[in-house]
Amino acid sequence: MSILNSKIPEGPLAEKWSKHKANIKVVSPANKRKLEVIVVGTGLGGASAAASLAELGYNVKAFCYQDSPRRAHSIAAQGGINAAKNYQNDNDSVFRLFYDTIKGGDYRAREANVYRLAEVSPNIIDQCVAQGVPFGREYGGLLANRSFGGVLVSRTFYARGQTGQQLLLGAYQALNRQISKGNVEMYSRHEMLDVVKIDGKARGIIARDLVSGEIKRYGAHAVVVATGGYGNVFFLSTNAMGSNGSAAWQCYKKGAFMANPCFVQIHPTCIPVHGDQQSKLTLMSESLRNDGRVWVPKKKEDAVKLQKGEIGPNDIPDEDRDFYLERRYPSYGNLVPRDVASRAAKERCDAGFGVNAEGKAVFLDFKYAIDRLGKDVIAARYGNLFQMYEKITDVDPYKNPMMIYPAIHYSMGGTWVDYNLMTSVPGLYSIGEANFSDHGANRLGASALMQGLADGYFVLPYTIGDYLADEIMIPKIDTDAPEFEEAEKEVTGRLEKLYNIKGSKSVDYFHKKLGQVMWDYVGMARNAEGLKKAIEMIKEIREDFWKDVKVPGDLDNLNPELEKAGRVADFLDIGELMARDALDRNESCGGHFREESATEEGEAKRNDEKFTYVSCWEYKGESEEPTLHKEDLVFENVKLTQRSYK
Amino acid sequence: MADKILKKLNIKVWRQKNASSKGKFETYTIENISTGSSFLEMMDILNNELIEKGIDPIAFDHDCREGICGTCSLYINGRPHGPDTEVTTCQLHMRKFNEGETITVEPWRAAAFPVIKDLIVDRTAFEKILQAGGFVSVNTGGVPDANTIPVAYEDAEESMDAAACIGCGACVAACKNSSAMLFVSAKVSHLAKLPQGQVEAKKRARNMVAKMDELGFGGCTNTGACEVECPKSISITNIARLNREYLVSRLSR
Numbered sequence: 001m002s003i004l005n006s007k008i009p010e011g012p013l014a015e016k017w018s019k020h021k022a023n024i025k026v027v028s029p030a031n032k033r034k035l036e037v038i039v040v041g042t043g044l045g046g047a048s049a050a051a052s053l054a055e056l057g058y059n060v061k062a063f064c065y066q067d068s069p070r071r072a073h074s075i076a077a078q079g080g081i082n083a084a085k086n087y088q089n090d091n092d093s094v095f096r097l098f099y100d101t102i103k104g105g106d107y108r109a110r111e112a113n114v115y116r117l118a119e120v121s122p123n124i125i126d127q128c129v130a131q132g133v134p135f136g137r138e139y140g141g142l143l144a145n146r147s148f149g150g151v152l153v154s155r156t157f158y159a160r161g162q163t164g165q166q167l168l169l170g171a172y173q174a175l176n177r178q179i180s181k182g183n184v185e186m187y188s189r190h191e192m193l194d195v196v197k198i199d200g201k202a203r204g205i206i207a208r209d210l211v212s213g214e215i216k217r218y219g220a221h222a223v224v225v226a227t228g229g230y231g232n233v234f235f236l237s238t239n240a241m242g243s244n245g246s247a248a249w250q251c252y253k254k255g256a257f258m259a260n261p262c263f264v265q266i267h268p269t270c271i272p273v274h275g276d277q278q279s280k281l282t283l284m285s286e287s288l289r290n291d292g293r294v295w296v297p298k299k300k301e302d303a304v305k306l307q308k309g310e311i312g313p314n315d316i317p318d319e320d321r322d323f324y325l326e327r328r329y330p331s332y333g334n335l336v337p338r339d340v341a342s343r344a345a346k347e348r349c350d351a352g353f354g355v356n357a358e359g360k361a362v363f364l365d366f367k368y369a370i371d372r373l374g375k376d377v378i379a380a381r382y383g384n385l386f387q388m389y390e391k392i393t394d395v396d397p398y399k400n401p402m403m404i405y406p407a408i409h410y411s412m413g414g415t416w417v418d419y420n421l422m423t424s425v426p427g428l429y430s431i432g433e434a435n436f437s438d439h440g441a442n443r444l445g446a447s448a449l450m451q452g453l454a455d456g457y458f459v460l461p462y463t464i465g466d467y468l469a470d471e472i473m474i475p476k477i478d479t480d481a482p483e484f485e486e487a488e489k490e491v492t493g494r495l496e497k498l499y500n501i502k503g504s505k506s507v508d509y510f511h512k513k514l515g516q517v518m519w520d521y522v523g524m525a526r527n528a529e530g531l532k533k534a535i536e537m538i539k540e541i542r543e544d545f546w547k548d549v550k551v552p553g554d555l556d557n558l559n560p561e562l563e564k565a566g567r568v569a570d571f572l573d574i575g576e577l578m579a580r581d582a583l584d585r586n587e588s589c590g591g592h593f594r595e596e597s598a599t600e601e602g603e604a605k606r607n608d609e610k611f612t613y614v615s616c617w618e619y620k621g622e623s624e625e626p627t628l629h630k631e632d633l634v635f636e637n638v639k640l641t642q643r644s645y646k
Numbered sequence: 647m648a649d650k651i652l653k654k655l656n657i658k659v660w661r662q663k664n665a666s667s668k669g670k671f672e673t674y675t676i677e678n679i680s681t682g683s684s685f686l687e688m689m690d691i692l693n694n695e696l697i698e699k700g701i702d703p704i705a706f707d708h709d710c711r712e713g714i715c716g717t718c719s720l721y722i723n724g725r726p727h728g729p730d731t732e733v734t735t736c737q738l739h740m741r742k743f744n745e746g747e748t749i750t751v752e753p754w755r756a757a758a759f760p761v762i763k764d765l766i767v768d769r770t771a772f773e774k775i776l777q778a779g780g781f782v783s784v785n786t787g788g789v790p791d792a793n794t795i796p797v798a799y800e801d802a803e804e805s806m807d808a809a810a811c812i813g814c815g816a817c818v819a820a821c822k823n824s825s826a827m828l829f830v831s832a833k834v835s836h837l838a839k840l841p842q843g844q845v846e847a848k849k850r851a852r853n854m855v856a857k858m859d860e861l862g863f864g865g866c867t868n869t870g871a872c873e874v875e876c877p878k879s880i881s882i883t884n885i886a887r888l889n890r891e892y893l894v895s896r897l898s899r
Contacts, residue, residue, distance in 0.1 A: 052786040067707065068773055070813055071715040087793065123787070130789035132782045132842045134797075134805040141796030160806055165714055169809065173781035180777040188770075211762055240710040275649060277683045279690050280711045388713060391730075391737050394682075457786045506697045508690070552702050557664060558763045560705055561697070 004257070004616055004631045007418040008112040013637045014094075017116045020419070021462055025469035032057035035468050036476065038205055038220040039063070040192045040247055042175065043072030044168055044449055045432025046226030048456025051174035054183035056461055058468075061218055062175070063187045063207055065242055065563075070172045073228055073240040074452060077164025078285035078385070080148060080156035081128075081449040083121040088145050092153040094118045099638060101447060104150050104337050105412075105440020106590045106606060107640045108260070108614070110633065112419060113437045120458040121450055125157055127457055131170040135159050148445040149286050150337030150645075156446045161285050161384050167449055171456070187218075191563065192247045193491045195223055195254050195428060198483045202254075202428035206484070206491045210563065213556035215492055217484045219477025221468060224429040224460065225251055226452075229411030231264055233571045233578065234523070235515025237408035238270060238283040244567040245574045248415050248434050256415050256423035257616040257629065259436035261574065262582035263412035265443050266524055266591040268341035270407035271392055272361040281407040282392060284364075285385055286445045289334045291369035291378065292402070294341070296353040296362050298322045303353045313355070313363055313401050324348055332645040339442040339591035340645055342406035343604065346524055349405070356403050365401035406524065410448055412439045412590065413581070416616045416631075420463035421455060424616075427467060431455035436614065441590025498565045499555055503548030507564045510545045514538065514568070514575055522579050527595040531583040535576055542572040577617060577626065584628060587611045608640050649682035652740060656748040657692060659704055662761050665768075669761065673748070681741035685728060686711060686718065688740055705764040713737040713877065716812030719819075720765055721752040726816035726875045734814060734877045754815050756824035758862045769815050771861040772829060778857035779850040780833040782842050801839050808835035810878045817872035817880070823864030828872040830854050831888035832880050838891055848895035855892055 009020040027035065035058050039050040042064040050062040066072060084097040097118040102109060125143070129135065136144040136158050145154040159166035178184040187207065194206040196217070204219035230245030231237040252258045269284045297303045298320050305311045324344055326333045336344075345362045348354070355361050370378050375398060379386070386397045393403070415423050415430035417437055423430050432452040439447065478484075521534035545568070553559040588597045588604035589611070597605045613630040620626055655676050662669030676692050683691075686708050693703035709717040718735040722728035728738045743749060751765065759767040797805075811832035818824050834851050837843030843850070866885060873882045 048786075055785045066709060066715075066717065067769055068813065071709055071717050073710060073715070075715050076710045076712050085792075122791075125792045126789045127784075127786060129792040129795055130782065130784045130842055132805075132837050132840050134802050134809050134836065134840065135792075136806075137797050137799045137802040139799045141798055142793050159809075162714065162810060165812070166806075166809060173776070174784075174786070176773070176777045177781045177783060186773075188773075238712075240715060242709050274682050275680050277680050277687050277691060279684070279687045282712050387732070388737070391713075391733055392684075392739065394739070394741060461786065504698075506694050508694060550697060552697050552700075558705055558766065561703060 004416070004424070004629055005418060006110065006631060007420060008110070009419065013111060013115050016112050017119055024463065024466035027465045027469050027472065029057050031472040033059070035059065035471065036061065036220040037222050037224060037464070038218060039224045039226060040205065041072065041226035041228060041434070042069030043074035043226065043228055043432065044171055044452030045434070045456045046224070047072070047168065047171035047175045048453050049224055049226060049431060049460050050184055051171060051178050052457050052461040053464070054178035060178070060184045061187065061220065062184055063190045063192055065189065065191045065210060067188055069175055069186070069188065070169060072168060073243050074168045074449070075165045076240065077449055078161045078283070079287045080146065080158035080163045080446040081124065081167060082148070082155050082446040083125045083157060083450065084118050084155060085122050085125060087143060088154045090153045092155050096153065097121060097155065100151050101438070101444060102440070102638050103643055104444035105442050106643060107440065107608070107612070107635065108589060108633065109438055109440030111635060111637055116459065117438050117451060117454050120454045123458055124450060124453045128167055128170050131173060133159060133166045133170040146287060147290060147335065149289060149335050149341065150444045161287070161382070164449055167453065171453070192250070193566070194250050194487045196484050196487045197254055197425065198481060201426045203477050204479060204484065206487050211558050213554065213559065215488055217479035217488055219479045219484070221471045221474060221477065222427045222429065222464060224431060225415065225434050226431045226456070227434050229414065229433040230571070230574050231408045231411055233514065233575045234408040234518045235511050236273060236278065236281050238267060238281050241280060244570070246567050246570045248430070249570040249574055251415055251423060251425065251428060251430065253619050255425045255619070256428055256430070257618055258413065258577060259416035259614050259616050260413035260581065261578045261617065262522070262585060262592065263441050263590060264408055265338060265410040265412055266342040266406045267409035268338055268345055268406050269364065269404045271389065272356055272403055272405035273358065283407070283409065284389060284402065284404060286338070288364060288382060288385060289341070291381065292334065292364040292366050293323055293368055294325050294334055294362055294364055295321045295323045296348045296355055300352055303355060306355045307357055307359050309357065322353070329645045336645045337442060337444060342524065342591055343593060345406055361403040361405045363401035364404045366397060367401065370398065410443055412436065412441060412443060416614070420466060421460050422463070422467065429460060429464060431460055441592065495555060495562065495566070498549065498569065499551050499562065501546065501549050501551065503550045505548050505550060507549060507551070507561055507568050510541060510549060511568045511571065513541050514572055517541070518575050518578070522575070522582055524591060525593045525595060526582050528583060528586070531579050534579045538572060538576045538579065545569065545572060580626070581615050581617065584615060585611055606642070612640070649680045652679045652681060652743065652745055653677060654746055655679060655743065657751060658748055659751040659765070660753055661704070661764055664763055665760055679740050681739065683740050684711070684736055685722070685738040685740065686736050705766050707766045708736055711736040714812060716814040719754050719767065719814055721754060721819060723750055726754070726819040727877055732877060732879055754819040756818045758824060758826070759815060759818065771863070772813055772815065774861060775826065775830060775854055775857045776833060779846070779853040782837060783846060795841055797840055805836050805839035808832045808839070808880065808884050811880050812878055814877065816875045816877060818863065820871040820875035821864065822869065822871070823867060825866045826858050826863040827866035827885050827888065828876065828880055828882065830858050831884035834888045834891055835884040838887065847891060848898060851888060851891035852895045
């Protein structure tokens, strides 16, 4: 029997959440006033949770490393948010959204969690509209929808190409309202560096004031981590520069299991890497695939000429273009899910058909849509994206096709949580991208925003009550307790250690080295030999890092290099765990192609017999190997089939 | 189209240890920068060189590097977000600069945005303005179905035009009076154009304007510099709308 209890309620799928809500405990308003909750991270998950908890009457302290909650990386999401509203009368339903999400995740997510996500999705849209999120509208005044990768119905709500920004501003406005009422104490430019446990329960955090460098203690009856994903372990990714896995990693070191760490999403439509001075990758919205056609040359000699810059894309006639997604997947065409589109692009480029100097790009062409609909229609739909592309690449996408290539985008894995979103540490919760629960091995477009807001507005505010109801007799947490003192000492010691290495190489030097190993061996294609090699290489980089990193500046002043150093130290550990997890999972699944597990035609082959589980890693100590626990995934409502988008 | 290499650039940059110390310009040279690199990537490369030489790297604010989070905030060659239109600093590319050029880099200049370190300023004043009323007072749950609140297409589009503000502060930095009118008007317009925001519209305009004045932002004299430098092209017609909302709220008290 596993030591993991997912607490999935009994009963039919469609009744689990309502029955569970009826059975879990509720805290009275008088007692909520006595309870404190810490929320770390203020993106869609964190801001919506902090606002909702404060509305309920809890005392909330919210933390973010940015200068304002409005800058959390949720803001960069472009395309949209899904909801099973069936406003278009195209036969959408809660079950269909659930089914698409489970299938899109390659059957590696929990049925009950995903169903709940689909079930609360309509409430999210209602909530956001009530807050004043300016969603796209039809001329009759009703909400507009569009379709998105991996789905055959139009269920995506959007606010131009800035949906994430507008949804975040909605949550941020709700948060601001609670800050002004005094129900939330907001700590911007603060970074959580440890979680404090007393008698086995999460009772607070240690945070660094990033401006003064001061290390401070904060107590609470429960701690919620909403700090997003760890994609920056790859150095080059679509994540914001400051996005990091450190808070989740501190939770792991304090006993919260890490689940499916090897699952990261590869997004197919990013602007390709150019040269060696690049710091980050820019995503182009997936919505572009609604009208853009993806292609590479049919003839290898054309590809070589393109790579050398001898010809341009418009020199290649239609009959010599290989619209490989339409060719391979006729029913979904350019709208196949992200993992399928990404793998297909990599396959063509690896075969020598890449179209930029590095041979690592494919075309996304709007010529056909412009011929069909006119330039004005395309400009109205994608104008801001086209402008952004031109600013970055100096190429006009109205005249020349865009060049795109897959990039690391979103963390599917994360802290293990039960149905209540509580980690394996009592009183420690993890929501949004920081947890593992809803996306399996791959995420469909427009589902990340949905999960962040579902967790923050409609799930956590109920489930946290079940825990806090038993804590009402606990007085305000005493931050002078020895556990706080010890945690603070540990944090200070670690920062001083980093600072005093005074080596010769910058933090970025190590981060780039780690990123290269991750992309080469733990990226889109993996094999056992490479993964073993990666583990050894990461160990070497880590050893070198702790001997030779150079952290300039002061400990007691604003010091971005010190911040980065701590995060990269954690990325080294996270990277190793990702490689370990990938080594264990000898199956191809989602965007992760395991070379040992392929069909005869070379397509990804999932292995349900052996790997229908969530891998849950338990920390055992600094130089100890972590222990793997398995949460078996039980599918009672969908039949596991090979995903087909043909 | 193909990237070229800028062999040498001089970067004249504001250095200031903290809020209480006095700042000054320092000039550094940097070599071999690809014109395809972003301005912030150039700053990263410069910082790595400074670290290797034992000089403290230059602190600057940045995060998403996709032109949307509003964190980056440099005054480059006398212009907020530098010599290009409709971009944030992270989306500014080195192809906009010339071989051998001396590029001057400063923090936002406004009394309400005090310098924290080097090029980083404190924009908490913006937070306080929004906390004074930049929201719709609605709790989670218990709201009507979204389609029971129809919004005319044009109104939704105009609201979205205003809501596109990323709160970077370029408008304040561009204004000779350091006025926050464009920022405040964007939020007021975003909510005033929607039925959900109507109930509190008057109170919102009054409270936000009062907070803006209290925090030391200057008055608006309609020079239009804010609109020119706004990376998201927020229009000054929003300021006209704010003035109208404010006037109505004063008259109806």
